[in-house]
Amino acid sequence: MTKSTVAQIRNRFDNDVDRFSNLETGQTAVMDTLLLLDVVTGAAAQINPQASHVLDVGCGGGNFTMRLLQKLPNLNVTLVDLSAPMLERAKSRVAKVTSGQVDTQQSDIRELTLPTAQFDVILAGSVLHHLRTDTEWQAVFDKFHAALKPGGSVWVSDLIEHDLPQIQALMWARYGDYLVDFQDEAYRDKVYSYIEQEDTPKSVLYQIDRIRQAGFSQVEILHKNSCFAAFGGVK
Ligand SMILES: C[S@@+](CC[C@H](N)C(=O)[O-])C[C@H]1O[C@@H](n2cnc3c(N)ncnc32)[C@H](O)[C@@H]1O
Incomplete structure (x- = not known):
């Protein structure tokens, strides 16, 4: 299938702001959405308690930064989005x-x-799955590494894939069950179809390899449940 172009992705998000702007619910198509907001920002606050500047890439309505500011108040913030x-x-x-x-x-x-x-902290919530080629993935982690101060940290929370097709099928079905429980079959099919159209997620291990290759001296996995995970690295 031909995946959406950047312009098509921008257009969809331009018309979907409310869904990414609620800190009480998080982004409900994401399993463990509130836990992910909490562990990612908790890890950032724990590793960089003296942080003064955060970069939020693919910030959407700003939920990750809003949650981080509850733990590390009055940061300087750089927000990036398409x-x-x-x-x-x-x-x-x-x-x-x-x-x-x-x-x-x-x-x-x-x-x-x-x-x-x-930057002391870089947050990338549900955005890197839009990257397509290995070169793009590596270049983005290289860019994050260069932009961080020594000791700074990057934290990713995202839709992920699995390297073994059988495990991917298992986890995908579990995600489907979550979407049906959350709403219904029609909602599951709608989410499945926009993921199929727009997204090219990669496994946790693939991304950890890219993070290590970018030069991060330490990496950590914070959480994984079915097709969602949070992990990061310290420069
Ligand atoms: C699924 S939302 C997640 C928003 C927020 N990080 C969160 O977790 O609540 C993905 C965001 O990434 C942005 N985005 C998608 N592709 C992007 C790209 N290639 N570069 C920058 N931002 C992008 C979208 O516009 C959207 O706001």
Whole structure:
């Protein structure tokens, strides 16, 4: 199947801002959404308690940064997203709860230029699964490594795939059961179809390899349940 282009993905997200702007529910198509928000931001706060600057890539409505600011108040925040309406929403929510500076950059992560050794924490929530080629995946983790201060950390929370097809089938079915329990079969099929159309997730181990190759000295897995996982690395 031909996957969606960047322009098509931008257009879909431009029209879906509310779904990514609720900290009480998180993003409900994601299994363990609230736990993921909590462990990712908990890990960032634990590893970088003196952090002053966070970069949130594919920020959507800003949920990951909003949750991080509850643990590390008044950070300077840089928000990056493809979608201008998402950035607008994220900026307005984040600016209300931090006294730090809030900058936004509308960009595809592949095109994004970042300053060197600037950030203490990088968050990437449900966005890297839009990357397609091995070269793109590696380049993005390389870019994150260069943008972090020494000792800084990157945390990914995302839809993932499995390397063994039988295990992928098992976990995919479990995700389907979750979507049916959450709503119904029609909702499951709708989510399945946009994932099929738009997403190219990779396994946890694939991404950990890319993270190590980018030069991160330590890596950690925070959580995995079926097709969702959170993990990261420390520079
Ligand atoms: C599924 S939402 C997740 C939002 C937020 N991180 C969260 O977890 O609640 C994915 C976000 O990534 C953005 N996005 C998709 N592809 C992107 C790309 N190539 N570069 C930058 N942002 C992208 C979308 O516009 C959308 O806001």
